[in-house]
Amino acid sequence: MSVLVYTESLKGKFKKNAFEVASYAHKVAQELGTTVTAVAFNASDDASLGNYGVSKVLKVSDESLATFNAKAYADTLAQAAKAEGAKVIILSSSADTKFLAPILTAKLTAGYVPNVVEAPESTSPFVVKRTAFSNKGFAFTEISSEIKIIGVSNNAFGVMENNVSASVEDFNPSLNDNVFSVKSAEVDRVTGKVTIADADIVVSGGRGLKGPENWGMVEELADVLGAATACSKPVSDMGWRPHSEHVGQTGKPVASNLYIAIGISGAIQHLAGVSSSKVKVVINNDPEAPFFKAADYGIVGDAFEVVPELIEKLKEFKAQNA
Amino acid sequence: MKILVCISNVPDTTSKINFTEGDTKFDTNGVQFVINPNDEFGLTRAMWFKEKQGATVHVVTVGGQQTEPTIRKALAIGADEAIRVNAEPKDGFFVAQQLAEVVKNGDYDLVIAGRESIDYNGGMVPGILATLLDMNFVNTCIGLEIDGSNATAIREIDGGKEKITTSLPLIIGGQKGLVEESDLRIPNMRGIMMARKKALNVVEPVDATPLTHDQKFEKPAAKGPVKLVDAGNVGELVELLHNEAKVI
Ligand SMILES: Cc1cc2nc3c(=O)[nH]c(=O)nc-3n(C[C@H](O)[C@H](O)[C@H](O)COP(=O)(O)OP(=O)(O)OC[C@H]3O[C@@H](n4cnc5c(N)ncnc54)[C@H](O)[C@@H]3O)c2cc1C
Numbered sequence: 001m002s003v004l005v006y007t008e009s010l011k012g013k014f015k016k017n018a019f020e021v022a023s024y025a026h027k028v029a030q031e032l033g034t035t036v037t038a039v040a041f042n043a044s045d046d047a048s049l050g051n052y053g054v055s056k057v058l059k060v061s062d063e064s065l066a067t068f069n070a071k072a073y074a075d076t077l078a079q080a081a082k083a084e085g086a087k088v089i090i091l092s093s094s095a096d097t098k099f100l101a102p103i104l105t106a107k108l109t110a111g112y113v114p115n116v117v118e119a120p121e122s123t124s125p126f127v128v129k130r131t132a133f134s135n136k137g138f139a140f141t142e143i144s145s146e147i148k149i150i151g152v153s154n155n156a157f158g159v160m161e162n163n164v165s166a167s168v169e170d171f172n173p174s175l176n177d178n179v180f181s182v183k184s185a186e187v188d189r190v191t192g193k194v195t196i197a198d199a200d201i202v203v204s205g206g207r208g209l210k211g212p213e214n215w216g217m218v219e220e221l222a223d224v225l226g227a228a229t230a231c232s233k234p235v236s237d238m239g240w241r242p243h244s245e246h247v248g249q250t251g252k253p254v255a256s257n258l259y260i261a262i263g264i265s266g267a268i269q270h271l272a273g274v275s276s277s278k279v280k281v282v283i284n285n286d287p288e289a290p291f292f293k294a295a296d297y298g299i300v301g302d303a304f305e306v307v308p309e310l311i312e313k314l315k316e317f318k319a320q321n322a
Numbered sequence: 323m324k325i326l327v328c329i330s331n332v333p334d335t336t337s338k339i340n341f342t343e344g345d346t347k348f349d350t351n352g353v354q355f356v357i358n359p360n361d362e363f364g365l366t367r368a369m370w371f372k373e374k375q376g377a378t379v380h381v382v383t384v385g386g387q388q389t390e391p392t393i394r395k396a397l398a399i400g401a402d403e404a405i406r407v408n409a410e411p412k413d414g415f416f417v418a419q420q421l422a423e424v425v426k427n428g429d430y431d432l433v434i435a436g437r438e439s440i441d442y443n444g445g446m447v448p449g450i451l452a453t454l455l456d457m458n459f460v461n462t463c464i465g466l467e468i469d470g471s472n473a474t475a476i477r478e479i480d481g482g483k484e485k486i487t488t489s490l491p492l493i494i495g496g497q498k499g500l501v502e503e504s505d506l507r508i509p510n511m512r513g514i515m516m517a518r519k520k521a522l523n524v525v526e527p528v529d530a531t532p533l534t535h536d537q538k539f540e541k542p543a544a545k546g547p548v549k550l551v552d553a554g555n556v557g558e559l560v561e562l563l564h565n566e567a568k569v570i
Pocket of ligand 1: 205206207208209231232233234235246247248249250251262263264265266267268269270273283284285286289301302303304335359
């Protein structure tokens with residue numbers, strides 16, 4: 001009857017979202033009067049999940065699952081859910097998890113609600129609050145199936161420490177060969193850089209920056225802040241920046257603690273994708289730019305003067321607070 | 323190769339979102355509906371397969387009669403035939419069950435759906451569909467090549483991309499990258515005229531039970547005014563972000 005949570009890891013280390021979904025699962029388990037069981041694939045520090053309220057870790061150690069495989073991972077989670085008699089399954093909002101979630105839904109005939117932003121509003125009936133219409137609204141969604149799957153929005157619930165002692169058990173799923181009919185041939189992941197999905201801070205540039213040659217200051221600002229870099233849609237369409245940096249309604253969603261928009265007008269499609277960020281800063285030379293209506297802090301000014309100045313001030317600040 | 327493109331009929335991206343009937347329904351009043359952007363990238367890729375590899379392209383939507391202009395637009399862009407499953411989409415599971423019936427009956431090799439619809443953002447229809455039919459599935463697909471029955475797909479992952487090898491029959495959840503923005507097609511007069519003559523088959527839904535239900539909706543709370551910092555005093559922004567917002 002425990003609440004099951006899928007805790008993601010990369011190269012053996014848990015991702016930050018693993019601790020967030022574990023924290024969320026703990027909250028749900030408390031409400032249901034039960035405990036949390038996590039499923040972890042080839043992670044090295046399973047017991048650390050106890051810090052976030054996990055009582056039991058089902059440890060999957062399988063070389064053939066070293067690279068993410070949606071079907072195999074979903075199969076494993078379905079088997080774990082059955083073994084544990086789990087009625088609620090908690091997932092993150094990562095690209096990998098959004099890949100496996102619908103497979104799991106179909107395997108268990110379990111209602112799945114993604115983009116959930118708060119602890120369940122009630123558990124009987126089971127109702128959760130999620131974003132809809134690309135962040136232009138919220139829906140309160142009831143899940144009526146026996147098993148319920150919740151996808152927690154990035155950075156919405158937060159990481160909460162709940163010290164329990166976690167037991168670690170080996171779990172060996174029985175996987176059919178056909179799960180490998182979709183095969184990873186090559187993974188090309190930037191290393192040593194924060195990704196938009198994981199970043200606490202995102203620095204984003206728009207068409208106001210005039211050309212790709214001017215991105216040096218954006219990257220430097222991101223560097224000083226330990227931030228990920230992003231851009232508006234036309235910037236990626238024109239090839240100034242890679243598509244992977246395109247954020248907004250048709251690009252990646254951003255749900256960071258701080259989002260800094262430089263030379264971005266704040267079109268409705270752009271704002272839809274970044275409005276989940278907690279604090280938004282805009283730097284734009286046009287005081288009428290719509291972004292000023294959506295931002296918490298703003299500077300009306302020329303980015304080519306303001307940004308270098310901001311980098312200097314941040315460096316001073318970092319030196320003082322080091 | 324027989325391709326089915328799944329089209330979701332969604333509010334135009336510039337739409338103001340309002341709710342009605344005691345905040346239990348989306349207010350469609352004055353809203354312009356369009357092909358879901360993620361699906362439009364997929365449809366355009368399908369047109370490429372049609373022109374370069376001789377594929378047949380069908381489009382399908384699950385929706386009431388009001389969705390027909392959107393599906394006609396897909397025909398005007400160049401799809402050969404359209405299917406409308408005559409039911410209001412209740413949730414992702416319900417829609418996937420309807421589509422499963424269409425895919426079974428049509429014997430498709432490749433099903434192209436979008437990563438998510440921009441209205442309810444469920445992001446689950448292609449994955450559920452693939453699992454119900456035991457077909458191969460690739461999500462957040464930003465590149466697709468087909469050679470005989472072999473497929474090579476590029477998938478967007480957090481912080482990069484992944485190359486995937488698989489085979490037909492295949493279902494993808496597509497997005498920008500499948501084709502570029504500049505590849506998208508605006509239907510011309512001839513396309514629109516031809517679309518009128520193409521088949522739009524209306525089929526009745528199969529029995530299916532949704533697993534979720536939106537009880538009510540809410541708009542985001544109104545935001546307070548922006549705090550402006552003088553361009554000559556950038557240090558104040560650092561100060562505010564540290565002491566007030568506490569994000570650095
Ligand atoms: C179906 C659809 C989907 C879309 N999806 C997305 C999406 O996902 N993401 C997205 O971003 N857009 C999206 N768009 C595009 C969106 O409508 C806007 O066109 C786009 O966001 C504008 O990008 P921008 O702000 O970089 O450029 P602009 O609107 O051109 O704004 C540039 C800004 O820079 C300012 N500026 C100029 N010079 C300076 C300077 N020296 N210093 C400071 N500021 C300066 C200007 O005042 C202006 O406000 C979509 C559009 C459609 C139709």
